[in-house]
Amino acid sequence: MSADAPAVVVRPATLDDWPQIWPVVRAVARAGDTYAYEPDLDEAEARAAWLVAPPRATAVAVSGHRLLGVATMGPNRPGPGGHVGTASFLVARNARGRGVGRLLAEHAVAWHREHGYRGIQFNAVVETNTAAVRLWSDLGFVVVGTVPGAFRHPTRGYVGLHVMYLPLDR
């Protein structure tokens, strides 16, 4: 972002954001190195996963009209598991390394806190995605366990998937 680019703002997503979200989701599915998606992920399926309804929520990071990243948040499981949240994050390739992921993650943590969740669980953090693992660790998440070889990385072969957890003060 140049010095005169509009500030990065995190706000609730609207339906109008989808045309900018979809290319980011599609690129991540095709790259196949950070999310367990089919490489030819269907747009309707992607839309259902990333534009979510209450009790879940979708937020976007934007600079002016330009979408930089997207996050979903909400319960990880129904019923007796509903007090623990989960979140997913995507940052556009050309917006990486600029703190967008951290802004979205801080938003998600604050959101879960405000909504009374007792903690946040990430179910499948690819262990070679060191930028993500470092960021979640910075925010206080700990690796609860690692399922060995559970993710087939396009260049690294079978790598582990971390389950990570952040307890929230209440």
Added chain:
Amino acid sequence: MSADAPAVVVRPATLDDWPQIWPVVRAVARAGDTYAYEPDLDEAEARAAWLVAPPRATAVAVSGHRLLGVATMGPNRPGPGGHVGTASFLVARNARGRGVGRLLAEHAVAWHREHGYRGIQFNAVVETNTAAVRLWSDLGFVVVGTVPGAFRHPTRGYVGLHVMYLPLDR
């Protein structure tokens, strides 16, 4: 089961099994002590979760025409996560303690092995469900990690959810 009850057989489920599966699923959802389901779980949602299509499969344990238990099996995640399987099991309340769960679990392990999976992951084993934890351990599953307090048990309060994993020889 009385001595003259027909032998317990594990076979692929058919659509005709649903009327006997649904009361078992509904009872488990209402009990709320082993699965993270809404207590008023919707029948259509339950049917979609328990009568599954390839690449997943549903098996039932029956004695004659009487359904004793049900199991689903198949990939835990899509795309680059598809080589690790997962499975879910339910045993009818009045058929518990008779080895039905073990028969279904052995079937699921054999099924994943035959289909070339590299391992089987259980995502959320309630730690107070000691019969299940013991059975999975007997079959070689190990606790990869435990998400603290992630399940609200109706009498025990907040208890942990184990992530368990069994590597399969290939």
